[in-house]
Amino acid sequence: MKHITLIAAAVAATLGSMAFADGHEANPAVKARQAHMQLYAHNIGILGGMAQGKIDYDAALAQIAADNLAAVAAMNETTYWIEGTAEGTKALPTIWDNMDDFMVKQDGLTVASAAMAEVAGTDLASLQGAMGDLGGTCSACHREYRQRN
């Protein structure tokens, strides 16, 4: 993991100097992890909207959102979480002091997303039943490692 992290940091620096030479754009690692989070938000927004009755339950669409969420959650995030890239973002620098715990929390989301994908297309009650664990994994990580506002 350490080897990969160091290589990934070098890659992020290289991509940064390749693509963002004007300095106005965020580090590519930051852009990538914010994009990754955006896809969480999009798919959890659909599932959560259904769970709360703000969006009509549709089994096929619930399954699409849950499968997409599980696919994103299963991705390897090594190339995103490069030490020294917290500034200007909501990521707390304590992430890098607690990387093992951070990854345990990421794994929690991976597991909860897979569980959601197992049941989201069954019926609304099943989707709602899986929502608590899923939302809990978001909160668990944000509470520790994201700025409050």
Place this chain on the structure above:
Amino acid sequence: MKHITLIAAAVAATLGSMAFADGHEANPAVKARQAHMQLYAHNIGILGGMAQGKIDYDAALAQIAADNLAAVAAMNETTYWIEGTAEGTKALPTIWDNMDDFMVKQDGLTVASAAMAEVAGTDLASLQGAMGDLGGTCSACHREYRQRN
């Protein structure tokens, strides 16, 4: 597909009114597809950087980037490409007149990404060999369906 698209459009509208009531934020479907594209760019940037010798080849990191790329490319994009959401983006409205062709082109990327993931961790020559097809699928879609600048 049509049923899902209509539902997805309703979802996008609902999420939009839920989360972005001030009107300053992009439609959530637009934000999601731009995030999806950002993850393509991030992972193709790593693979392309290695192919071009701008980043040292590292088999493990190449495999991570290729697996992530393949995972994103295999996702179902139904909830992103909502008719009427081209304005203010580089997406051309002709996408919605040619949705079958657009999806064929998306499938091309899915196949090329899976092929890259098969070989990216083998050696640099194999990665370079898969890069042409992969880049070709990007170009094929952008040429038809993305504004030039």
